[in-house]
Amino acid sequence: MPIQLVLADDHPLVLNGLMQLFANEPDIEVLACCTDGEAALQSVTETQPEILLLDLRMPKLDGISVLQALRKLETPIKVIVLTAGVDENEISKAIQLGAQGVVLKEAAPETLLKCVRKVHAGGKWLDADNVLAALARWQKQEADQRQLKQILTAREMNLVELVANGYSNKQIADHCFISEGTVKVHLHNVYEKLGIKSRLELCLYAREKGLG
Secondary structure, eight states, rough: OOOOEOOOOHHHHHHHHHHHHHHOOTTEEEEEESSSSHHHHHHHHHHSSSSEEEEESSSOOOOOHHHHHHOOOOOOOOEEESSOOOOOOOOHHHHHTTEEEETTTSSOOHHHHHHHHHHHHTTOOOSSSHHHHHHHHHHHHHHHHHHHHHSSSHHHHHHHHHTTTTOOHHHHHHTTTTOOHHHHHHHHHHHHHEEEEEEEEHHHHHHHTOOO
């Protein structure tokens, strides 16, 4: 039985090129082609493919949002990310959310075919040294976060994430159902534990650790 794919890319030329590439492969079948993230999610739900070939930058829902939605659905689908550039944060996030393959759009067609077959067989495919560097960075962030959890309480970790995402003290208080005074106390404790002197320094520190 052929490997069943759904393709998602908002560039018609790229999408057409992918369709032609896979049309010449008897062991691969394209079930649907999508030009935005919402359509990709709908097609995955309707056709139940084995693999989704997903562009990271699309309208309506970007690739990261699609990966987040698929994770919540707990679908067994395997995802290969197709990207035009190497953004370490983006690729790290995609890997963190379960992408089994990452291929640069500049790669040779044979590379993509090898990736599809390897991922279908249960393997992983990370294309190019920059992608491997992104994975290494994510693994370091994971280790840093485990270390932080030994230093900070769960409540303090949550507040650090909210600060990193630009929340004000009032927004944090509303989000966590606590008073602004309590937020300030928690943040003071965080500063003391981490040796940090300002909110900006905390924000930069948290983002470096992958919390923002």
